[in-house]
Amino acid sequence: MGSLETGLFDKCLAIVGSRKMTSYGATLLEKFIPILVDAGVTIVSGYMYGVDRKAYDLTLECGGKTIAVLGWGIDWEILPKKPGALYISEYPGKTKPRLWMFPRRNRIVAGLSSGVWVVEAGEGSGSLITANLAVRYKRTLFATPGPITSRVSTGTNQLIQSGLAKMILSPQDILSAMGWHSKSPKLQDTGYSGNDPILKLLAVEPLIADEIASRLGLSSEELSKQLAVYQLKGLIEEIDGKYCTIS
Amino acid sequence: MGLESILIQVEVDVATKGFPGFNIVGLPTKSVEESKERVKTAIINSGFEFPQKKITVNLAPGDIAKEGSFYDLPIAIGILLASGELEAVNPKSLYFGELSLDGNVRHTKGVLLVGLFAKKNKFEQVYVPIESSAEAAVVEDISVVPVRNLIELVDHLRGIKLIEPLNTIDINKLVVEVTADFDFAEISGQETAKRAVTIAAAGGHNILLSGPPGSGKTMLARALPSILPPLLPAEALEVTGIYSAVGMMAPGEAIVRTRPYRCPHHSTSLVGLVGGGSKPMPGEVSLAHLGVLFLDEMAEFPRSVMESIRQPMEDGKVTVSRAAGRLEFPASFMLVAAVNPCPCGYLGHPKKECKCGLHAIEKYKRRISGPILDRIDLHVHVPPVDPVKLGVDSEHGTSDSSAQIREVVTKARQRQAKRFAEDGIYTNSQMKNKLVKKYCELEGEGNRLLKMAVNKYDLSARGYFRILKVARTIADLNSREAITTGDIAEALQYRVRVF
Numbered sequence: 156m157g158s159l160e161t162g163l164f165d166k167c168l169a170i171v172g173s174r175k176m177t178s179y180g181a182t183l184l185e186k187f188i189p190i191l192v193d194a195g196v197t198i199v200s201g202y203m204y205g206v207d208r209k210a211y212d213l214t215l216e217c218g219g220k221t222i223a224v225l226g227w228g229i230d231w232e233i234l235p236k237k238p239g240a241l242y243i244s245e246y247p248g249k250t251k252p253r254l255w256m257f258p259r260r261n262r263i264v265a266g267l268s269s270g271v272w273v274v275e276a277g278e279g280s281g282s283l284i285t286a287n288l289a290v291r292y293k294r295t296l297f298a299t300p301g302p303i304t305s306r307v308s309t310g311t312n313q314l315i316q317s318g319l320a321k322m323i324l325s326p327q328d329i330l331s332a333m334g335w336h337s338k339s340p341k342l343q344d345t346g347y348s349g350n351d352p353i354l355k356l357l358a359v360e361p362l363i364a365d366e367i368a369s370r371l372g373l374s375s376e377e378l379s380k381q382l383a384v385y386q387l388k389g390l391i392e393e394i395d396g397k398y399c400t401i402s
Numbered sequence: 403m404g405l406e407s408i409l410i411q412v413e414v415d416v417a418t419k420g421f422p423g424f425n426i427v428g429l430p431t432k433s434v435e436e437s438k439e440r441v442k443t444a445i446i447n448s449g450f451e452f453p454q455k456k457i458t459v460n461l462a463p464g465d466i467a468k469e470g471s472f473y474d475l476p477i478a479i480g481i482l483l484a485s486g487e488l489e490a491v492n493p494k495s496l497y498f499g500e501l502s503l504d505g506n507v508r509h510t511k512g513v514l515l516v517g518l519f520a521k522k523n524k525f526e527q528v529y530v531p532i533e534s535s536a537e538a539a540v541v542e543d544i545s546v547v548p549v550r551n552l553i554e555l556v557d558h559l560r561g562i563k564l565i566e567p568l569n570t571i572d573i574n575k576l577v578v579e580v581t582a583d584f585d586f587a588e589i590s591g592q593e594t595a596k597r598a599v600t601i602a603a604a605g606g607h608n609i610l611l612s613g614p615p616g617s618g619k620t621m622l623a624r625a626l627p628s629i630l631p632p633l634l635p636a637e638a639l640e641v642t643g644i645y646s647a648v649g650m651m652a653p654g655e656a657i658v659r660t661r662p663y664r665c666p667h668h669s670t671s672l673v674g675l676v677g678g679g680s681k682p683m684p685g686e687v688s689l690a691h692l693g694v695l696f697l698d699e700m701a702e703f704p705r706s707v708m709e710s711i712r713q714p715m716e717d718g719k720v721t722v723s724r725a726a727g728r729l730e731f732p733a734s735f736m737l738v739a740a741v742n743p744c745p746c747g748y749l750g751h752p753k754k755e756c757k758c759g760l761h762a763i764e765k766y767k768r769r770i771s772g773p774i775l776d777r778i779d780l781h782v783h784v785p786p787v788d789p790v791k792l793g794v795d796s797e798h799g800t801s802d803s804s805a806q807i808r809e810v811v812t813k814a815r816q817r818q819a820k821r822f823a824e825d826g827i828y829t830n831s832q833m834k835n836k837l838v839k840k841y842c843e844l845e846g847e848g849n850r851l852l853k854m855a856v857n858k859y860d861l862s863a864r865g866y867f868r869i870l871k872v873a874r875t876i877a878d879l880n881s882r883e884a885i886t887t888g889d890i891a892e893a894l895q896y897r898v899r900v901f
Contacts, residue, residue, distance in 0.1 A: 189851075189857070190854060193850060216846070218846015363783075368593060375594050376888075379891065380888045383851075383891035383892065383894040387854050
């Protein structure tokens with residue numbers, strides 16, 4: 156149920172984690188998801204409360220695409236129709252959620268994705284099942300470290316310690332490990348898909364905003380928008396009022 | 403007290419027994435004590451009898467200190483009533499004004515506040531000095547009787563010769579004149595800075611202009627009044643109330659029509675800037691209420707003085723605490739600050755060299771505190787103007803004139819007035835977090851961009867809300883209700899980074 160677009164399955168990253176997500180886990184998701192969505196990644200998760208649901212909410216908030224794999228019947232509850240959200244389930248109709256359905260659902264989560272990121276996981280967490288499945292299916296497994304004193308980081312820390320999971324410290328770590336790059340900057344309302352003129356100009360010499368605007372015949376507003384996006388993508392930087400490309 | 407109006411009852415008793423005397427009780431200060439001489443002389447010089455009996459005047463309530471010279475008129479009327487010169491008078495009237503020794507009633511400050519108080523508390527008439535009467539005339543539903551002198555007033559009260567009350571002045575009909583030192587069209591280039599100043603004017607946002615000497619930042623700041631929209635009637639009343647209370651309304655002036663523009667020098671004292679003093683008075687920040695406070699060379703202000711504007715920037719008012727209680731002065735102003743990038747001013751200049759040592763630069767940058775910078779919504783770098791380009795620009799096409807920009811700004815302000823009709827504020831910059839959440843919802847891509855920016859630039863929560871407010875103004879300037887990704891992107895360009 157939901158939207159099925161072309162290219163939905165191109166870059167799938169599963170985000171799994173404890174039902175008892177902490178504020179640390181939430182912060183990690185807040186920091187990572189905008190950048191992952193920006194790179195065109197589809198987020199796959201189990202729609203369980205905690206990490207799964209937070210990942211689902213954030214992805215949609217950022218205008219991204221997500222696939223929620225349910226551990227219960229597809230008609231069990233009313234699912235909110237949201238642009239970018241796709242719900243799938245192995246179980247028909249109003250099948251009640253049962254404990255044994257969740258591990259089985261996890262194999263779909265791991266199966267659909269090319270990479271799996273375990274955000275936070277306690278020692279006996281169900282997310283570790285998904286992690287092991289990822290290894291078995293030869294998917295790339297990622298884990299974020301956490302404080303040793305935190306119960307819900309014990310699992311993730313152990314995954315890293317054992318070498319099963321790659322330790323990641325930023326969303327770029329995931330993107331470069333998977334070979335997924337940010338798509339070229341594009342702003343819908345300016346109708347600009349080419350950004351070369353500005354970058355070409357700045358590659359030659361650093362310039363102040365007014366200079367760029369007057370040479371390219373852009374209005375101040377147009378230019379400011381573009382400059383902000385390039386800065387966020389790390390393509391240019393501003394020093395003492397002048398903009399220049401980052402090599 | 404401050405700008406709050408309190409009703410003072412003037413009771414006059416003329417005793418049949420007792421040694422002749424004239425006393426005022428009710429915690430009168432010196433200026434009120436002196437009323438005795440003015441009132442007695444004015445009554446006698448107007449040809450009325452001044453009773454040679456024991457006269458006691460009580461200014462109730464008795465636990466508030468009485469200050470000012472405006473009790474003269476009510477005391478005089480009280481005495482004339484008690485001595486029999488006057489019969490009864492309408493209890494639903496207010497009397498207010500200072501007397502001259504010859505019986506004339508002088509221009510007295512605070513008359514607008516009297517009018518507003520009368521309307522709020524359902525008084526029917528106010529008797530005020532003729533030279534100040536226009537101020538009260540803008541208030542509806544009250545009868546404003548302009549009084550020239552005591553004789554005229556007594557004749558009116560006796561019914562012999564009535565004074566014509568003033569017609570209510572419709573604020574909307576008052577024409578606003580806009581004058582500024584410069585027109586925007588006269589400033590060549592500086593499109594980015596001009597755009598930033600336009601956004602600031604439209605949403606009432608605080609703005610910091612940083613640049614070397616000669617970059618035109620002062621010129622931009624002094625051209626700003628030319629693009630500010632006229633005061634809305636409700637705003638005009640607020641500003642006039644303040645100006646009336648401090649005695650800055652000229653005789654005959656009805657209302658303040660142009661938006662305030664104050665530029666205190668960096669040698670201004672803390673009390674002068676923010677208000678206070680032993681007899682608490684509003685400071686520059688209150689005189690700039692609903693207008694602009696321009697601090698040129700902001701880094702030259704002493705640290706303590708600069709920090710004092712932090713609270714009004716946050717709350718939109720100044721709270722002065724005294725043993726007798728707390729007074730509040732409104733101070734919701736738009737701050738325009740101009741700074742040099744370093745002590746010599748030439749850091750980052752394409753042609754001139756900066757002669758400052760690194761340590762001196764660091765020390766200079768620390769003069770403006772983080773919390774103050776954090777409360778400034780727009781930060782713009784104003785680059786030096788290339789003299790060679792000055793002539794060329796005029797061929798390339800005209801820069802917008804102030805009149806054109808003001809039109810756009812006024813439209814944006816009208817959108818805001820409509821939006822905030824029930825919320826009690828006038829501009830986007832005044833929104834508190836709750837209202838930001840209500841009116842600045844973002845969709846997918848815009849939200850994503852903002853979140854990425856929060857992470858990348860380590861923005862504080864205040865920073866996050868500021869960007870939303872600026873984006874809201876940018877969308878308003880484009881006559882759009884929805885905030886687009888482009889609006890957020892542009893707003894991001896003006897976040898803190900130049901200083």
